[in-house]
Amino acid sequence: MAKWIGLAAGGILGTFARYFLSGTIHRIFGATFPFGTLAVNLIGCFAIGFLAVLAEEKFLLGPAARVFLMIGFCGAFTTFSTFILETSNLTKDGENLYAFMNIALSVILGFLVFRLGVMLARWI
Numbered sequence: 001m002a003k004w005i006g007l008a009a010g011g012i013l014g015t016f017a018r019y020f021l022s023g024t025i026h027r028i029f030g031a032t033f034p035f036g037t038l039a040v041n042l043i044g045c046f047a048i049g050f051l052a053v054l055a056e057e058k059f060l061l062g063p064a065a066r067v068f069l070m071i072g073f074c075g076a077f078t079t080f081s082t083f084i085l086e087t088s089n090l091t092k093d094g095e096n097l098y099a100f101m102n103i104a105l106s107v108i109l110g111f112l113v114f115r116l117g118v119m120l121a122r123w124i
Contacts, residue, residue, distance in 0.1 A: 010072020044081030048074045
């Protein structure tokens with residue numbers, strides 16, 4: 001039960017942080033380019049990389065802290081950070097082809113199924 005509470009609490013905080021940060025940046029820089037989303041994604045990538053080393057190499061984060069910070073907070077803040085962590089893990093394991101496939105398929109197929117969703121919604 002404590003794991004679920006930590007996950008939910010991290011998720012709530014990550015969601016609020018994303019909304020606040022991306023909104024603030026959007027208000028400052030305008031809507032010409034999605035700087036808010038870019039900032040959130042870059043900060044999330046930095047954070048999950050930092051936390052991964054603390055957890056996996058320095059053993060400074062236990063399972064509960066990992067759930068709260070990495071899955072809950074970072075997962076709600078930006079799933080892009082998880083995508084980057086998983087791709088990095090593939091390269092660390094020597095699976096460079098799978099890492100490239102993960103990048104290419106996620107971006108290309110993600111855009112295509114997004115467009116499919118748009119077309120379907122407009123059709124109905």
